[in-house]
Amino acid sequence: MALIDILHLFHSFYRYDESGSVSGTKAALKDVTLSIEAGSFVAVLGHNGSGKSTLAKHINALFLPSKGDVKVNGRNTRDAGEVLLIRRDAGMVFQNPDNQMIANVVEEEIAFGPENIGVPTEEIWERVGDALERVGMTAYRMHSPDRLSGGQKQRVAIAGVVAMKPQCIILDEPTAMLDPMGRREVLRTLHELNEKEKITILLITHHMDETIDADRVIVMDDGEVVLDDVPSVVFSHVEELRSRGLDVPVATQLAYELRQKGLELPDGILSEEEFVEAYLKLCK
Amino acid sequence: MFKDITLGQYYPGESVIHKLDPRTKLSGTMLFLISLFINDKFIGLGLAFLFLMTMIKISGVPLRFITRGLKGIFLIVLITVLFSVFYVDSGTLLVEFWVFKIYSGGLANAAFIALRIMLLVIGSSLMTLTTTPTRLTDGLEKGLRFLNVIHFPVHALAMIMSIALRFIPILTQEMNKIMKAQMARGADFEKRGFLRRIRGYVPLLVPLIISAFRRAADLSQAMDARCYHGGKGRTKMKPLRYARRDFIGYLVLFSFLAATIAIRIMPCGC
Ligand SMILES: Nc1ncnc2c1ncn2[C@@H]1O[C@H](COP(=O)(O)OP(=O)(O)O)[C@@H](O)[C@H]1O
Numbered sequence: 001m002a003l004i005d006i007l008h009l010f011h012s013f014y015r016y017d018e019s020g021s022v023s024g025t026k027a028a029l030k031d032v033t034l035s036i037e038a039g040s041f042v043a044v045l046g047h048n049g050s051g052k053s054t055l056a057k058h059i060n061a062l063f064l065p066s067k068g069d070v071k072v073n074g075r076n077t078r079d080a081g082e083v084l085l086i087r088r089d090a091g092m093v094f095q096n097p098d099n100q101m102i103a104n105v106v107e108e109e110i111a112f113g114p115e116n117i118g119v120p121t122e123e124i125w126e127r128v129g130d131a132l133e134r135v136g137m138t139a140y141r142m143h144s145p146d147r148l149s150g151g152q153k154q155r156v157a158i159a160g161v162v163a164m165k166p167q168c169i170i171l172d173e174p175t176a177m178l179d180p181m182g183r184r185e186v187l188r189t190l191h192e193l194n195e196k197e198k199i200t201i202l203l204i205t206h207h208m209d210e211t212i213d214a215d216r217v218i219v220m221d222d223g224e225v226v227l228d229d230v231p232s233v234v235f236s237h238v239e240e241l242r243s244r245g246l247d248v249p250v251a252t253q254l255a256y257e258l259r260q261k262g263l264e265l266p267d268g269i270l271s272e273e274e275f276v277e278a279y280l281k282l283c284k
Numbered sequence: 285m286f287k288d289i290t291l292g293q294y295y296p297g298e299s300v301i302h303k304l305d306p307r308t309k310l311s312g313t314m315l316f317l318i319s320l321f322i323n324d325k326f327i328g329l330g331l332a333f334l335f336l337m338t339m340i341k342i343s344g345v346p347l348r349f350i351t352r353g354l355k356g357i358f359l360i361v362l363i364t365v366l367f368s369v370f371y372v373d374s375g376t377l378l379v380e381f382w383v384f385k386i387y388s389g390g391l392a393n394a395a396f397i398a399l400r401i402m403l404l405v406i407g408s409s410l411m412t413l414t415t416t417p418t419r420l421t422d423g424l425e426k427g428l429r430f431l432n433v434i435h436f437p438v439h440a441l442a443m444i445m446s447i448a449l450r451f452i453p454i455l456t457q458e459m460n461k462i463m464k465a466q467m468a469r470g471a472d473f474e475k476r477g478f479l480r481r482i483r484g485y486v487p488l489l490v491p492l493i494i495s496a497f498r499r500a501a502d503l504s505q506a507m508d509a510r511c512y513h514g515g516k517g518r519t520k521m522k523p524l525r526y527a528r529r530d531f532i533g534y535l536v537l538f539s540f541l542a543a544t545i546a547i548r549i550m551p552c553g554c
């Protein structure tokens with residue numbers, strides 16, 4: 001059994017007219033089947049409106065399937081009695097850091113989740129201290145979240161989830177509102193959590209370069225999963241990605257264009273280093 | 285104008301006032317406000333002023349930081365003062381023009397009311413400046429717990445309040461941003477005339493309200509995602525427990541109240 005099992009998931013949004021009857025539907029997810037293994041780092045790519053956020057909210061039981069099933073740790077999100085356990089095991093971080101903070105002090109913000117699930121007071125203190133350390137924000141413990149940089153705010157939000165001891169963290173475009181430095185901070189934190197704590201990471205993004213270190217990249221388009229493989233294989237589909245409104249990492253792009261011009265560069269180049277290495281080999 | 289509102293902001297610190305139990309501060313603020321209305325003499329307000337200044341001094345919050353918040357209510361004070369000048373016709377007649385007459389008693393009355401409003405605002409902002417919204421919520425929730433008996437949603441109300449307080453600075457920042465964006469496109473917020481000025485704010489309020497709703501939707505989802513499900517079964521990182529300083533606090537408060545009442549009863553003309 002995988003950590004997260006999604007089986008033939010459909011989700012439709014309905015528009016209602018004044019009399020309350022359905023006047024329009026929008027199929028946001030169409031027959032998505034996925035399973036996410038415990039301990040993996042999975043990136044989800046897709047342009048705006050491809051259904052990424054909708055998918056994320058299903059894993060957290062914020063949405064319920066129109067058809068199909070979502071299971072976290074074997075617990076079905078349709079099972080109302082299990083919802084709190086599902087949310088504890090699969091925590092979620094959202095795009096806008098300001099809109100997910102409840103408290104005015106960093107440590108109280110992090111305590112919010114553990115308080116909700118009834119963790120005893122002494123243990124909350126331990127968890128908060130621990131979570132702060134995990135994301136490298138111990139020095140800001142007593143600060144107000146409003147005074148932090150975007151990257152720091154997101155790290156606090158991540159700590160808030162870490163303090164609930166989740167098995168999986170789902171992040172819905174956590175870097176979309178951050179500057180390059182903030183993005184790097186958040187990415188580093190996520191990889192550390194994945195490697196040291198074995199927390200499964202599901203990172204939704206539309207920055208290609210954030211996905212090259214993932215174990216697996218899932219590409220979504222119009223509510224469907226269209227590619228699902230390791231990054232080097234996914235990014236070798238340059239034409240397909242372009243037709244779906246996505247870019248590829250710069251190094252991949254360059255290698256692709258040079259290959260079109262007849263240079264014999266290999267497939268699956270993702271980073272600058274790999275490109276330089278392959279190019280030097282070619283020159284010899 | 286909006287950036288000057290310090291009401292509802294938190295000023296981090298380590299003072300005794302910061303550490304007091306929020307219930308003590310809530311009752312303290314209530315008692316202080318009551319004392320302002322018990323007072324009918326300048327000497328009483330003087331005592332309240334002294335009391336408040338001492339508290340501010342102990343809290344370590346810079347006075348300038350607090351008085352900045354007064355600018356926002358300056359207009360209200362001014363209007364009140366103008367009305368109250370003409371309201372009283374005791375004492376000696378000082379100025380007379382057309383139907384207006386200003387007596388010395390009127391001036392004294394106006395000064396009295398202005399002072400009272402200032403103390404009222406500063407007094408209540410001291411509480412929010414030294415208490416995090418979370419603590420304030422906790423204080424309200426625990427202090428008013430007895431209302432649960434009549435099924436009054438104490439927890440929900442306290443949560444709503446703390447979130448409102450948390451979002452005041454964020455929405456204020458946003459307001460300034462929208463204002464600047466509109467000004468960059470030629471909007472004029474300094475228009476002459478009350479009505480035209482009010483109308484000038486409409487294009488500001490619409491985006492602000494829409495954005496507030498969007499934030500509210502986001503926040504409620506984020507709270508759901510973090511297992512929030514009301515007050516049931518919820519534990520606290522910082523449970524409220526009265527300490528020795530709280531008893532001293534209550535002692536000081538009641539002495540202050542007793543002194544205020546004594547001054548009120550005191551038969552003297554000052
Ligand atoms: N609350 C909603 N009501 C109606 N339609 C929605 C709602 N949320 C999303 N959608 C639609 O569902 C589709 C998928 O949206 P979303 O999951 O937010 O995509 P993404 O996160 O990839 O940008 C989009 O076409 C969007 O317009």
Ligand SMILES: [Mg+2]
Nearest residue numbers: 052053172173
């Ligand atoms: Mg989205």
